[in-house]
Amino acid sequence: MSFSQDVKTEITQKKITRPCCLLAASYGAACFSRYFDSRGVVFQTELGTAAHYVKRIFHLCGIEGSVTSKPRPNGMVYEFKVDEPEQVRLMLEKFHCDPEQVSLRIDPTLLRCPQCSAAFLAAAFVCCGTMTDPKKEYNLEFLSNRHNLARDLEGILAEHEFRPHRTLRKGVNVVYIKASEQIEELLAFMGAGNAAMEIMNHKVIKELRNKTNRLTNCETANMDKTATANVQVTRAIEYLKQNHMFDGLSQPLREAAELRLAWPDLSLSQLAEKSPQPISKSGLSHRLKKLERLASELQQRRTNG
Structure with a gap:
């Protein structure tokens, strides 16, 4: 029926x-x-x-x-x-x-x-x-x-x-x-109290499903964002190596670069935990962004020169 x-x-x-x-x-x-x-x-x-x-x-x-x-x-x-x-x-x-x-x-x-x-x-x-x-x-x-x-x-x-x-x-x-x-x-x-209760149950299920979808979408977006960021940093490090700039980096930057190359798929939080030297997530993020900036500056100089 x-x-x-x-x-x-x-x-x-x-x-x-x-x-x-x-x-x-x-x-x-x-x-x-x-x-x-x-x-x-x-x-x-x-x-x-x-x-x-x-x-x-x-x-x-x-x-x-x-x-x-x-x-x-x-x-x-x-x-x-x-x-x-x-x-x-x-x-x-x-x-x-x-x-x-x-x-x-x-x-x-x-x-x-x-x-x-x-x-x-x-x-x-x-x-x-x-x-x-x-x-x-x-x-x-x-x-x-x-x-x-x-x-x-x-x-x-x-x-x-x-x-x-x-x-x-x-x-x-x-x-x-x-x-x-x-x-x-x-x-x-x-x-029709049972029918009224059934509507309430459907609403609860629908709200839970929507909440689950929102969380899943958010997690997926975060994962995509992390993966994109990881790829960009890895490319920057490889570019610095290819152009013989890697050995001239400061020790903290080299350590951050080697850490990222060793663990290319980890998030910043997970990567910070793998560091042999204590470092915060924000500190590691700062060093990786600096590596990207150095690679970008080098590329601009080569392009303009």
């Missing part, structure tokens, strides 16, 4: 016990189903557990519906439906819906407590939500063909400080959240 389906499955496994929250969850499922009007409600999904979840919460509210499955080329599609006239009448009554203006706006009086809002959002996500795999990016969305419902949903999310955004994509209203911290909090709020 996809990460989005995992989130929905986790939500459907959570039990709702408070009558007001069951009503809010059922209302959220109705508002964001495929159809919701005076003829009833139809919710379609590829996730069988989602269809049966909606049927269960409607049943616990006293509204009876049915679940059927239909084969499609890309898999089964499950459909929950309330279309029996008496059940439709009862549903519209419980949801405070005018048969002529069903689902145009979200009725805030049906969200009577913070848990009601959580149940409403959770059921809405099961019916119209999607969540990108956090390994790729952070993005949680609610999709609806009804403009006013999307706007009201954005308001509910904003009231709980989830900082949503809203846009229109190919004629569909999209309410979305991209901040990982906000997504984690919303998932936990809707009852």
Whole structure:
């Protein structure tokens, strides 16, 4: 299953016990189903557990519906439906819906407590939500063909400080959240605590991987820098030897040169430790740079002369 389906499955496994929250969850499922009007409600999904979840919460509210499955080329599609006239009448009554203006706006009086809002959002996500795999990016969305419902949903999310955004994509209203911290909090709020924890784990792994890469890149850069410096000094020393300047160097410079030639791959710190005479890293660096400068000056004189 996809990460989005995992989130929905986790939500459907959570039990709702408070009558007001069951009503809010059922209302959220109705508002964001495929159809919701005076003829009833139809919710379609590829996730069988989602269809049966909606049927269960409607049943616990006293509204009876049915679940059927239909084969499609890309898999089964499950459909929950309330279309029996008496059940439709009862549903519209419980949801405070005018048969002529069903689902145009979200009725805030049906969200009577913070848990009601959580149940409403959770059921809405099961019916119209999607969540990108956090390994790729952070993005949680609610999709609806009804403009006013999307706007009201954005308001509910904003009231709980989830900082949503809203846009229109190919004629569909999209309410979305991209901040990982906000997504984690919303998932936990809707009852998908395991999914929220998985996002946190992915973030920790990603941060550790990035830190490791930074350290590796830094070490590689330092190694490249050391190797380049070593080659430059070695060439300078060889140039001085080829031009019979080596024997005229002071003893400290000759010792530094011989040390570098003997250990061409060592870093300055390692090379200083190999010196028979005590010398600091900075002291050794100074002598090697002087050798490079002498070779450069000699080369310039020969070029100009």
